[in-house]
Amino acid sequence: MSAPPPFDTVLVANRGEIAVRVVRTCREMGIRTVVVHSTADRDSAAVRMADEAVQIGPPSPKLSYLYAPAIIEAALATGARAVHPGYGFLSEVPDFAEICARHGLVFIGPRPEVMARVGDKALARKLMADAGLPVLPGPKEPVSGPAELLTEAKRIGLPLIIKASAGGGGRGMGVVRTWEDLLPTFRSVHATARSVFGDPGVYLEQYWERAKHVEVQVLADEHGTVLHLGERDCSVQRRHQKLVEESPAPCLPDGMAGRLGELAVMGARSVGYTGAGTFEFLVDGDQAAFIEVNARLQVEHPVTEMVTGIDLVREQIRVAAGLPLPFSQQDVLPRGVSVECRINAEDPERGFAPCPGELTEFVPPGGAFVRVDTHGYQGWRVSPDYDSLLAKVVVWAPDREQAIARMDRALAEFRIRGPGVHTTRDLLRDILADPVFHLGTHTTSLLDGRSGQAGAALAG
Template sequence: MFEKVLIANRGEIALRIHRACREMGIRTVAVHSTADADAMHVRLADESVCIGPASARDSYLNKAAILSAATITNADAIHPGYGFLSENADFAQMVEEHGFTFIGPSADHIRMMGDKITAKQAAEAAGLPCVPGSAGALSSEEEALRVAGEIGYPVLIKATAGGGGKGMKVANSAEELRESWRLARQEAKAAFGNPDVYMEKYLQKPRHIEIQILADGFGNVVHLGERDCSLQRKHQKVLEEAPSPALNAEARARIGQIACDAIRKLGYRNAGTLEFLYENGEFYFIEMNTRLQVEHPVTEAISGIDLVREQIRVAAGAPLGYTQADIRFSGHAIECRINAENPETFAPSPGRVGGYHAPGGLGVRVDSGLYSGYRVPPHYDSMIAKLIVHGTSRNECLMRLRRALGEYVIEGVQTTIPLHQRLIVENDFVNGEYDIHWLEKFMGLKK
């Protein structure tokens, strides 16, 4: 097992990784920008290294600085968390080439799944069902019009690189497609340095369902059930739950088996998530995340398995130690992402935290690096906490979540807690009847 792990991230996920390491008897190294010198994970880590100024480009995305920090602290391995360099194949390769272990999949698998076209091709070869669309990147507007005519409108134009909704446009007709083609390529070029786009059939009311998998280096693969991530704003997840209220036991077992078979064929190792759109009883693969997910705690709540601990064990060469038959799911869990934003306009709200009180009690978990007096910096993603609630049933979970949100006090900055309080009492959500477009319609962002 590793003696020392460098955590190449910040915020709640850096603290989450530190806690897993501490429980395994592993020493930790926190890297941080000048803006994060007082962050909780920096305070708690065994060692810390400042790797640059506030700008992420000059700190958390600075590969050389992170590798230098690992060298001077004699770290054995590097955990990238999520975001930043977690799905950067070149970084994963550099980590291994410099004699450290990358706690994640191989650079080849990250590279394969980092491009939407190669990911879709690999998925189809591995037997995953995919959304009808173009075979690869579209070479011209004429080709786009031809493919759209074959699969039928509406269609979705998507950037081959990147994500987060950038370079993604819907077209309901040939006239709209011409404009969407141009805008999507412009956005993709600006955001990712790559203008290539491809096309998929646009599903009308799908759910966003993802399957969490774990695979070791000995051919053992298990899935830990599904998460429903359909509550989204501008393609960004807002709330997640497990299991999905849209799936029955037969559908859950079917997609879980399909996911495990595909991962085994790919020879993948470590944690990963296969994301699907689900409509009319059918699953359609959209992408794979080759890292830990923000929403991993809801899976931990219903499975009892520590995903970060398993990531570390697998990276150290250990087998999983259990089979699919050993995994039992219990109850229901929901996660609310708490952002430092205006709950109506979503304008960022950085600043100093005044009074702070996290909710507690049975089945309540808060993943956050916040404390009274902490200054939320303006330089990074606005998510400042995750509230995760677990109950024996979905109804119990919802009642507990209402209570926990009412207890949560974060003063000094605006947060999205009021938005979550509104969402979880809406009839559609209470009844589990929502899709990926529901939230934006609810908020008046989409007609």
């Protein structure tokens, strides 16, 4: 006899493919779902799939998906016992988690105080350094102004990177390669930090020009169990935003993957982390350095699910209900290779400009070991008000060569058309065909200085 679901009803406080993703797992668990939506999303796939939908505001995220009072009211009115924030929007806002608790709602994520500590990237860097994790050279505290900036920059040396303490999603950072660019970059990042993230704090780190970006998925429960589920390579990026992810990470030095897993578990334990989270590192040869924690589900989480067979959303929900993880570290046995490509409604030839519009044709690929996470369908109108992510194509194969071939076949099959709608599909196929990517030796500089579509990643 199966156990009763951990919650009767879960409210999904998000939109797009992640809302669809959460609804599907809830349905498998026997959990009723409520999806909140803006007026722009009234006909969304998530709304159509949920047991109940509540309109909470106009298209503007500030008046809908970021407006906590409307979300809380919807949860209470529909009898929801828990709130799943997905990623983005309110997923890493400690105040929202606290508001949920005050209204008797379970926030499916880490505790607010933990989220606040690791969400401040400068503080997280200090905490992880204190816990024994290697970090990039740089001050432990945010810089107070131009004078301290210059002092610390001279100590670190060029190149360096300036980051917003509360930044995320590839925003709020700037690389400095010349002393003439130091102060202008500082002012630019400082302004972005204040206006976009509401926190003017910025900090400095040494910049590794040709490193791999590798992250480790962790899961932790309220009973003291902290596990890692292997690593993902996220090195294919444009403007610090990820395009292609894979697991396991290719071409790491012997023992590096295990070392990163141990460091992530150590870091999670040091702050009392619970739920699903990601510890991100840069790897340059035999050196590794912690860069940040993402206290939520990652966009690229499906590649970990494909190689481990573990449903991360399911485990998030169970942990939030106070249940122990049903497996140990020894039970986590990744198999094969998984690759994910993000298809955005953007035009790579115009600096990745968003391309909203109606989808007159939308035919996702299929076949063995091909997964498509999407909220798109024929007739759906891509809104200019939200992130341009339209679909994630995820494949699995016994080895990396077969996984790349399968992904290329799947992307070639994917038919997306609409007036004015362009996507990153062809750029992704170009990346898959790149000889350096095929070798697996690529770093975050893969798209630097390229011509054609790949070059557009930098031209924007």
